[in-house]
Amino acid sequence: MKKRPIEKAEKSLNKTQANLRVKTGIPGFDDLVQGGFPLNSSILICGGPxxxxxIFCLQFLVAGAQENKEKSLYVTFEQRAEALRxxxxxxxxxxxxxxxxxxxxxxxxPLEKITEKTIKDIQQIVKKEGIKRLVIDSLSTLVVNAPIYTTPSELAVKDVMGENIIFSPPIIGDFIVKRFIYSFIEQLRALDCTSLLISEASQSGEYISRDTLSEFVCDGVVLITFxxxxxxxxxxxxxxKMRSTKNDEDxxxxxxxxxxxxxxQIEK
Ligand SMILES: Nc1ncnc2c1ncn2[C@@H]1O[C@H](COP(=O)(O)OP(=O)(O)OP(=O)(O)O)[C@@H](O)[C@H]1O
Ligand SMILES: [Mg+2]
Known part of the structure; x- marks a missing residue:
């Protein structure tokens, strides 16, 4: 297989393009993506337990706060804040x-406190506080619980006669999850911040994430394996994957x- 040489970010981007990159603060990573994540993109950080x-996402936030004085928000459904500290x-x-x-x-x-308002609250905080770097830990947890906090009115689907159509639960579940992923990532994209969405990896080789869809909707996908x-x-x-980027593929x-x-770097 023909390998592409890694181009140093400074060499491959002009000044304006470089300003549209968000440096991750992770040694060795930025050169893989032409200097950093595309500004205001939504990136899936995918991997097994x-x-x-x-750690990757925390490092990204700490670098933003310490080096660029950018405000950051870490939203976790997995850990207590104290455990993260x-x-x-x-x-x-x-x-x-x-x-x-x-x-x-x-x-x-906590999982049981996630409601339909949670997403709106996160968006409000990002806007109010001027958050530039956001981490959601994890998208998988949000997605799994999507059916719980989708209100019945959102589920009403009208047929041509204006009558409500009732779907069987598995179809509704799948529909809700897919619609949730699209709409959540679209809403993040509208924010003036770069978002990292943590996702569990798929067990099947066919897909990258467990939800099998977010890798298509996100702007970038970083896969970590053990x-x-x-x-x-x-x-x-x-x-x-990294939209708008000639990314390294090794x-x-x-x-x-x-x-x-x-x-x-890999030793060749
Ligand atoms: N100080 C350290 N030095 C080296 N390795 C460490 C250190 N602290 C943690 N680790 C390794 O990192 C792993 C945890 O990393 P992290 O919490 O980022 O994983 P994760 O992918 O978020 O896991 P999960 O899916 O369970 O949330 C530990 O299992 C351990 O192997
Ligand atoms: Mg974790």
């Missing part, structure tokens, strides 16, 4: 101090160091 999705401490990231400075907001919403290579388990990362070894994630 323990692959480093949360503790996790970040391992890498020397002081989330509490960023929160005190107003640079970072953490919202932890697999056995020659008997030893190791993490690796590939940029599966698999890269990922290291979780004491300063966070480092993306390495």
């Amino acid at each position: 323990g692959t480093g999705k949360t 503790e996790q970040a401490k391992q890498f020397g990231w002081d989330l509490s101090s960023l929160e005190k400075q107003g640079q970072l907001h953490i919202i932890s919403i 697999e056995s290579l020659g008997g030893e388990f190791s993490r690796s990362l590939i940029v599966r 698999v890269h070894p990922v290291e979780i160091s004491e300063k966070g994630i480092i993306v390495h």
Whole structure:
């Protein structure tokens, strides 16, 4: 297979284009995507359990807050805020101090508290606080629960005679989930912020995400895997998709160091 050489971001983009890139703060990553994520894009960070999705996203937010003074929001349905602060401490990231400075907001919403208002609340906070970097941990949890917080009135489908059509539950469930993914990602796109959506990886090789649709709707997909290579388990990362970007297409070894994630080049 013919490999494409990685072009340094500075070489391949002019100044205006470079300003439309959001630097991730993850060593080795930005060169894979011409200098960073496209500004205001929605990116799926996809992987199995323990692959480093949360660490990747935290690092992205901390870099934005520390280096660019950009305001960030981490929305988690998976962990308590305190657990996230503790996790970040391992890498020397002081989330509490960023929160005190107003640079970072953490919202932890337990599963049972997710309602139809949750999405609207997130959008409002992004607008009100001028959030530039947003993480949703995870899209998979939101999607799984979509049928619960979809109001009955939204489900009413009229036929040509103006009568309500009743679908069987499995069809309604699938319809709700698909419509939710489209509408949620579209709403994020309308915001003036770059969003990382954490997603569980699909178990089947046919799809990337567990919901099988978000990889098509998002602007970019980063897949992190944790697999056995020659008997030893190791993490690796590939940029599966990045709209408006001549992205690198190789698999890269990922290291979780004491300063966070480092993306390495493959030795050829
Ligand atoms: N200080 C550290 N040094 C090296 N590796 C670490 C360190 N802390 C955590 N890890 C590794 O990172 C993994 C957790 O990373 P992270 O929480 O980002 O995963 P995740 O993909 O979000 O997982 P989940 O799907 O369970 O939410 C741990 O399972 C561990 O293997
Ligand atoms: Mg996680």
